[in-house]
Amino acid sequence: MNFSSRLSRLRSEWAPSVPRELLAGAVATFALIPEVIAFSFVAGVDPAVGLYASFIISIVIAVFGARPAMVSAAAGSVALVAAPLVASHGLQYLLAAGLLAGAMQIVFGLCRMGMLIRFVSSSVRTGFVNALAVLIFSAQLPHLQDANIATWTMLGLGLLLIYGLPWLGQRLQIKALTAIPSPLICVLVLTLLGSALGLPLKTVADLGQLPDSLPLFGLPEVPASLQTLRIIAPPALAIAMVGLLESVLTAAVVDDMTGTPSDKNRECTGLGLANMTASVFGGITGCGMIGQAVGNVKYGGRGRLSTLFAGVFLLILMVALKPWVSQVPVIALVAIMVMVSVSTFDWKSLGNLRRLPYLSSAVMLATVAVTLGTHNLAAGVLTGVVLSGLFFSIKVSRMLQVSYSDDAHTGQRIWQVSGQVFFASADALIEAFDVRAAAGSSVCIDVSRAHFWDITAVAALDKVVERLRQHGCTVEVRGLNSDGQRLQQRLNA
Template structure:
C-alpha cells in the first residue's frame, strides 16, 4: 500500500512531471506525424484511413514490445514507396497480406538475432539509401505539381514558405502543422478550386477493426506477395534500426535491436490485421519526441493514442486540408532527408566508397526499389572489401643454398586463394627442401584449404621435402576437418 506521504512526496514529485513530459512529447510527435502519414498514404496510392489506422496500431504495439523507448514508428515513406507497385497492380488486400508476411519475416530476424546483419550495411550504403529515399519522395510529388492549377502551385509555394519561415517566429508548434492550418483556412475562406484530403479517399470514422485477409490462400498468391513482403521487411528493418541508432546517440543510451525487430514485426502483423499498411521507425518524429522530452515508452504510446483521438475528433476539418499542403510537406521531408554533406564528401571520400554510395542511389532510383538499392550497395561493398583484404596477403621468399622458405603473411580465403597458389614457384625446386611458414597467416574457408592442399600436392609431385610450420590451431582444425584423405 502506498502512503499519502509517499505519493505526494519525493516519488510523486518525480512521477507526475515525468508523465506530463512524456504525454506532451508524444502529442507533439503526433502533430508532426499526421501530415506526413496522410502524405505517405497519398504517395502509396491508398486511402488516408489505411495509413492512419496503421500508425495508430503500430504506435500502440511498438510502445509495449519495441526495443527502443521513445522511438516513434508509423506508416513511413520508405515502406510506402516499396508498397506502391503492389497496390497499383493487385490492390489493398494483397498489400495487407504482404504486410503480414513482412511482419513474420521481421519476427524471424528478431528471434534468430539476425538484426546484427544490419551492421554489415556500410556507411556509404546507408547514405545512399537515405539520399535515394529523398529523391523518390521528391519525384513522387512531381505529378501533383505538374497537374496543379495556378492556385495549387501558389499554395505549394506558400506552404514551403511557412514551413521554413515559421520556426524563426515560433518553435513550440511544428511548422508543418502551422502550414496545414493556414493553407486550409485560406482554401476554405476563398473557396479555392484545389484538391483536398477528402478527394484522396476515406478518413477513419471509427477505431480500427479486425480485417480478415481476402486473397486466395494459394501458391500463386504467395508468389505475388513474397518479394514485396521481403522488400517491406528489409526496408522497414533498415529504417527502424537506423532510427534506433539516432535515438541512442541523442539519449546516450543503448537499445536492443533484436527486440526492436521483434516488436516491429508484431506491430506490422497487427496493423495488417486491422486494415493498415506496414510501417517502420520515423526518424523525424523520433528526434522531435526526444527533443521535446520524451524518454520512455509512454511518449510512444501517447503518440499513437492521441493520433486516433485527434483524427476521429477533427475528421471534418482534416478532410478539408488541401493536397498542396501535403505536397509542400513532402518536399520539405525530401529536402531534410537528403544528406547534402554527401555531395561534398564525394570528392574527399575514397573512390570505392563514393562508387558504393552512387550505385545504391542509382539502382534504387531506377528500380524504385529501396531493398534492391541496399542489396546492390551491400554486395558491392562486400566485393570491394574482399578485394582489399585479398590484396593484403604477402609471401616473402628466402633463398638458401639447399632450401627455400616461404613466409606467408595475411588472410587466405576465397578471394586470395589464387594469389596464394601462384606465389609458390616450382621452377628450380628439385633437390631442395621447402618450408612454408604460416605463423602470420590464417586459413579461413574451404577455398583456402583447397589451395593449401593444391600447393602441397605440387611440391610432392616434384619430390620436394616439404615442411609446414607456424600453422595456428584454428587453421589446423579446419584443415583436419576438410582433409580429403
C-alpha cells in the same frame, strides 16, 4: 533498482518532455497523411486500409518496439511488394500475407537477425538516407503538376513559415515560436487562409475517402489450405525482409541523431507484432518511416510518447476531426514533406565525395542510383552491401604478401607468407610460388604471419604443398595457427 529510479527511467524512455513529445508526434502525423494515402493507392487498396494500419502500427510499436521516437507506419517500399498480390488475389490475401510476414519478423527478431545491420557500411547508410530524401521530394511533384498560382504561393508561404518562424523566434526571443513546431503553424495558417479566401486548392478530401469509424477485428477471409500458403508465402517473405531492412536502417539513423543505442532484434519482434495486429484489424503491413522519424526527432521527439501520440492523433484526425482535416490544403502537407526531405538528406556527403576514398563514394552513389532507379530501398541497400563486401574483399586480398629467401647453411628455401588468406586471395597464394625453380630442394613454408580464414584458403595451401612435392621437394609447413589446423583437419577428413 528502487521505485524512484524505475520511474525516472520510464519517464526518460517515454516522455522526457510531455509537451514536446505531443507536438513532435503531431508533426509526424501530418507528415504521415499524404504519404500513407499515396502508398495505399500504390498498393491498390483504399486509403482507410493504409490509415488504419498506420494508427495500429504506431501504437503497437511504441509499446513493443526498441527505438523510442521512431515512427512506423504503412510504407511505400512495402506497398510496392504488396501491389501485385492485391492485383491478382485481392485485399484479403494481402491481409493474410501481412499476418504471415509479421510472424516471420518475430522469428527473425528471436533469431537475432537485427544484428545484420552491422554488415551495412556507413556509405550504404548514407546512400539509403540520401535516396530516401530524393524519393520523398519526388513524391511531392505530382501534387505540383499543373499547379495554379494560388498553390505555388501557398507553398512559398508554407516554407517561409516552417523555416522562418523558428529563426524569428530565436532572433526575437519569442518562446511561443520556438516551442510550437512551425509545421503545425503552417498547417493551421494555410488551412485558415485557404478557407477564408476561398482559394482553389486541392484538399486532403480530394486524395481519397477517409475512414469514418474505428477499425474492427477480423481474421483474413481466405481458405485455410496449402494453396493459400503457396500464394501468400513468397510476398510475405518479401514484405518481411523489406520491412525489416527499412526499420533497422531507420532505427540506426535515429540512433545517430539522438546519440542513443537501440536493440535491433527487439525492433524486429516489435515490428512483427505490429504488422500482425494491423493485419487482423484490416490494415496493410508497414515499417519504419525515416522521413517522419526525422521530423519527429527534429521537433523534439525523444520518447515513446511521440510515437504513440502520432498514431492516436492520426485516428483522432481521421475520425473525430474528419470534417476539419478534409479541408487541410494538400500543399501544406507538401511543404512539410519538402522540409522533411531537406532535413533527411545528408548534405555533408556531397562534400565528402572528393575527400573520402573513391570506393566508399562509389558504394554510396550506387546505393542511391539503384534505389532511385527501382524505387526499391531494399534493392539499393542490397546493392550497396554487395559492393561493400566485394570492395573489402579486394582490398584485403591485396594485403597478402609472399616472399622467399635461401638459408646459406642448409640451402633450404624458406617462403614467408603474411596477410589474410581467404577465398579472394587463395589463387594469389598459389600463383606466388614458383614450384619449378624450387624443384628437388628442401622447402619450408612459414605461415606464422598469415591467417587462414576458410576451407578455400587451406585447400590452396595444400595445393601448393602438393605441387612442390610433385617437383621432388621435401616440404615443411611451419606456424599454421589453430584455426587453420582445424580447417585442414576437416578438409582432409
